[in-house]
Amino acid sequence: MNTEYTSAKTRNDVIILGGGAAGMMAALFSARDGADTLLLEQNEKLGKKLYITGKGRCNLTNTADLDQFLREVPRNGRFMLSSLSHMDHETVTKLFGDLGMPTKVERGGRVFPVSDKASDVTRALKRGMDEAGVKVLTGVRIVRIERESCEEKSGFILEAEDGTRYACRALIIATGGASYPSTGSTGDGYRFAEAFGHRVFPPQPSLVGMNMDSDWHERLQGLTLKNVRITARQGKKVLYNEMGELLFTHFGISGPLIIELSAHLLDHYDEARVVLNIKPGMTSEEVDKRLLREFSENPRRQLNNVLGSMLPARLAGLFPSMCGLAPDMLCSECTREDRKKLRLMMTDMVLPITSPRSLDEAIITRGGVDVKGVAPGTMMSKQVPGLFFAGEVLDVDAHTGGFNLQIAWSTGSLAGQCASIYLRHNPEVK
Numbered sequence: 083m084n085t086e087y088t089s090a091k092t093r094n095d096v097i098i099l100g101g102g103a104a105g106m107m108a109a110l111f112s113a114r115d116g117a118d119t120l121l122l123e124q125n126e127k128l129g130k131k132l133y134i135t136g137k138g139r140c141n142l143t144n145t146a147d148l149d150q151f152l153r154e155v156p157r158n159g160r161f162m163l164s165s166l167s168h169m170d171h172e173t174v175t176k177l178f179g180d181l182g183m184p185t186k187v188e189r190g191g192r193v194f195p196v197s198d199k200a201s202d203v204t205r206a207l208k209r210g211m212d213e214a215g216v217k218v219l220t221g222v223r224i225v226r227i228e229r230e231s232c233e234e235k236s237g238f239i240l241e242a243e244d245g246t247r248y249a250c251r252a253l254i255i256a257t258g259g260a261s262y263p264s265t266g267s268t269g270d271g272y273r274f275a276e277a278f279g280h281r282v283f284p285p286q287p288s289l290v291g292m293n294m295d296s297d298w299h300e301r302l303q304g305l306t307l308k309n310v311r312i313t314a315r316q317g318k319k320v321l322y323n324e325m326g327e328l329l330f331t332h333f334g335i336s337g338p339l340i341i342e343l344s345a346h347l348l349d350h351y352d353e354a355r356v357v358l359n360i361k362p363g364m365t366s367e368e369v370d371k372r373l374l375r376e377f378s379e380n381p382r383r384q385l386n387n388v389l390g391s392m393l394p395a396r397l398a399g400l401f402p403s404m405c406g407l408a409p410d411m412l413c414s415e416c417t418r419e420d421r422k423k424l425r426l427m428m429t430d431m432v433l434p435i436t437s438p439r440s441l442d443e444a445i446i447t448r449g450g451v452d453v454k455g456v457a458p459g460t461m462m463s464k465q466v467p468g469l470f471f472a473g474e475v476l477d478v479d480a481h482t483g484g485f486n487l488q489i490a491w492s493t494g495s496l497a498g499q500c501a502s503i504y505l506r507h508n509p510e511v512k
């Protein structure tokens with residue numbers, strides 16, 4: 083066990099379980115509000131997941147207004163209204179600025195540290211927690227939590243893997259989701275919540291790459307297509323229609339466009355039809371005309387070579403066979419019907435997606451503690467007084483752009499402050 087600040091065998095006002103984004107913010111607000119606060123984290127250091135966010139730059143929030151925020155949080159966005167009014171993106175950037183970490187706004191309202199270093203986010207929070215007097219214990223994995231309720235005391239007892247017990251009057255569970263378990267978010271919070279009678283929706287991977295069933299994607303592994311359009315439909319309903327960047331991988335597809343698509347496909351993998359348009363800047367007629375011109379100018383050249391003027395070389399080499407045509411076919415042999423196959427493959431390529439990649443690779447977890455059991459104005463459990471939840475452990479998740487961390491900051495700060503207020507208003511909780 084690494085005692086970063088102090089040891090804590092005594093009873094604390096508030097214990098926060100989980101030293102990620104939500105947990106650190108909760109600890110800061112609980113201590114600033116006057117509560118004797120202990121933060122417990124199983125990793126040897128705080129903010130392990132934060133460290134890898136935004137490719138190491140940490141996209142910590144987004145300047146989107148409330149309407150857009152709600153559009154970007156497909157699952158239980160409205161549950162966030164109170165916590166957002168407690169801490170919105172402006173409060174977040176001001177807080178980090180005051181903690182010595184200035185921020186900057188990039189494309190799409192994405193906010194990053196000026197230093198481009200995710201580690202500075204954790205550093206700033208540690209500084210704030212230090213100043214506020216938060217006690218931090220790392221290397222402590224909690225395996226069991228019990229409600230303590232007798233005449234003199236009511237609160238919680240947390241038992242660590244090594245048998246050490248920690249007592250508190252109010253408890254905040256900020257253990258994260260179940261994605262990227264290598265960072266410590268192994269889903270323990272779900273077990274604890276269920277043991278207290280909370281409903282937990284099964285975790286599903288979101289913001290993740292997708293497996294495909296094709297005999298060609300492996301050969302395109304590593305190829306990035308920029309400025310392409312993906313449209314996903316379920317029957318006539320458009321689930322997703324965006325332009326961006328796509329990456330072919332050994333398992334299928336990934337890249338920003340696909341990661342975002344995964345949040346829209348979650349319950350629709352079986353019925354959705356996902357179509358890739360490699361030439362979104364041209365109409366079908368324009369693509370056909372261009373093919374006709376290329377073929378009539380190069381009658382004696384092979385299709386795969388000529389297609390290289392319209393497609394990346396690796397894709398051009400495979401393209402005829404993806405359309406069921408011989409790669410060495412001469413342009414002069416290409417019929418109107420063949421040209422149509424090529425055109426459709428460029429503008430309406432149906433991607434044979436089978437499933438999302440696993441939680442191990444997912445940026446975010448869909449599912450978690452049912453928000454119906456949690457008061458949105460305090461983050462306190464509706465059935466267990468003194469028990470609070472914050473961050474990804476809750477069944478709230480968002481698209482990419484800094485919205486998921488905003489959820490962690492908003493729910494964390496509200497839970498921290500309300501845990502402290504709860505104790506002040508309930509002095510009988512000893």
Ligand SMILES: Cc1cc2nc3c(=O)[nH]c(=O)nc-3n(C[C@H](O)[C@H](O)[C@H](O)COP(=O)(O)OP(=O)(O)OC[C@H]3O[C@@H](n4cnc5c(N)ncnc54)[C@H](O)[C@@H]3O)c2cc1C
Nearest residue numbers: 100102103104124135136141224257258266473474484487
């Ligand atoms: C690769 C990647 C990139 C991302 N990039 C961005 C981004 O740029 N912008 C954005 O908004 N979101 C991003 N996210 C999502 C964002 O990181 C999470 O939504 C956010 O970190 C959740 O914060 P949290 O505090 O709820 O959970 P976590 O950060 O997962 O923290 C939970 C903590 O609890 C600890 N813990 C769990 N169980 C126990 C236990 N039993 N005992 C003790 N400790 C325990 C864990 O070790 C962990 O440190 C990214 C995610 C990933 C995986």
